[in-house]
Amino acid sequence: MTAITLDGVATASAVKSELASRITDLRANGVVPGLGTLLVGDDPASRSYVAGKHRDCAEVGIESIRVDLPASATTADVRAAIRDLNSAREVTGYIVQLPLPTGHDENAMLELIDPDKDADGLHPTNLGRLVLGIEGELRSPLPCTPAGIVEMLQRYDVPIRGQHVTVIGRGLTVGRPLGLLFTRKGLDATVTLTHSRTQDLAAEVARADIVVAAVGVPHMVKAEWVKPGAAVLDVGITRVADEETGKGRLTGDVDPAVAEVAGHLSPNPGGVGPMTRAMLLANVVKAAEIKLHGR
Numbered sequence: 001m002t003a004i005t006l007d008g009v010a011t012a013s014a015v016k017s018e019l020a021s022r023i024t025d026l027r028a029n030g031v032v033p034g035l036g037t038l039l040v041g042d043d044p045a046s047r048s049y050v051a052g053k054h055r056d057c058a059e060v061g062i063e064s065i066r067v068d069l070p071a072s073a074t075t076a077d078v079r080a081a082i083r084d085l086n087s088a089r090e091v092t093g094y095i096v097q098l099p100l101p102t103g104h105d106e107n108a109m110l111e112l113i114d115p116d117k118d119a120d121g122l123h124p125t126n127l128g129r130l131v132l133g134i135e136g137e138l139r140s141p142l143p144c145t146p147a148g149i150v151e152m153l154q155r156y157d158v159p160i161r162g163q164h165v166t167v168i169g170r171g172l173t174v175g176r177p178l179g180l181l182f183t184r185k186g187l188d189a190t191v192t193l194t195h196s197r198t199q200d201l202a203a204e205v206a207r208a209d210i211v212v213a214a215v216g217v218p219h220m221v222k223a224e225w226v227k228p229g230a231a232v233l234d235v236g237i238t239r240v241a242d243e244e245t246g247k248g249r250l251t252g253d254v255d256p257a258v259a260e261v262a263g264h265l266s267p268n269p270g271g272v273g274p275m276t277r278a279m280l281l282a283n284v285v286k287a288a289e290i291k292l293h294g295r
């Protein structure tokens with residue numbers, strides 16, 4: 001068996017096309033969606049992700065406002081930048097790019113974001129609404145990677161209801177919110193959230209219909225662990241030196257041999273990453289629509 005590829009580039013492109021008409025409507029009604037980004041320091045990966053977010057905005061007609069602070073920025077500087085983004089009229093939603101450099105308290109900074117402008121769904125109020133299972137008008141923006149994973153599975157008609165999902169990694173942007181999202185009413189999966197202290201990871205993966213690997217350990221998920229036909233989403237990414245050329249290349253958490261066992265496989269790069277970016281745009285558009293129509 002060779003797995004069906006969950007193509008994040010093509011799926012993100014479809015999402016972006018669908019957003020374009022909503023953005024046109026917003027603009028016609030005098031609301032210009034604007035995404036702000038706050039980047040602190042000079043981590044090359046974060047720089048590249050932020051640059052990608054601005055390119056995406058330009059592609060779909062969202063304005064983008066970039067605030068970059070040097071690695072020497074103090075917590076007071078970061079607070080001031082967040083305060084400015086909260087009050088900037090042209091910013092309808094924004095993100096604080098994570099991770100922040102060592103020495104900054106990420107949770108404290110996320111808490112300063114105006115929840116109505118939280119394009120990442122990572123403010124405690126918005127995460128709280130996810131925990132509370134609030135639906136309808138008060139439903140909060142969803143964290144982008146979890147939202148992108150679910151969107152991609154649904155667009156490929158991969159069953160979720162009643163399925164067993166094993167998530168590897170309990171981080172803030174992927175594992176923890178993803179567990180909440182999959183168990184939400186309407187999605188109705190059963191989730192095992194695993195982490196570095198999980199005793200028998202292979203066994204937890206083996207019983208999963210859907211596996212999400214988000215740890216950043218190259219090729220950690222082995223083909224022998226995976227139930228034949230399972231959907232496997234490779235989220236963690238590590239830059240390693242190519243053995244032949246010595247040049248840097250990107251490697252996911254999933255061993256390539258998994259493609260021979262899985263039913264669906266999202267590659268890395270080219271899978272969940274582009275969906276993360278597309279879901280950010282969707283959150284910005286949704287926030288702008290709320291600004292126009294109210295909740």
Ligand SMILES: Nc1nc2c(c(=O)[nH]1)N[C@@H](CN(C=O)c1ccc(C(=O)N[C@@H](CCC(=O)O)C(=O)O)cc1)CN2
Nearest residue numbers: 049095096097098099120144173269270271273274276
């Ligand atoms: N405030 C946030 N910080 C971080 C988030 C987040 O959702 N909000 N997630 C990640 C980084 N991230 C977005 O910020 C992100 C990661 C990867 C990609 C992506 O498109 N990856 C490409 C490969 C990129 C490359 O060549 O390096 C792919 O998978 O094809 C987009 C966004 C942590 N921080």
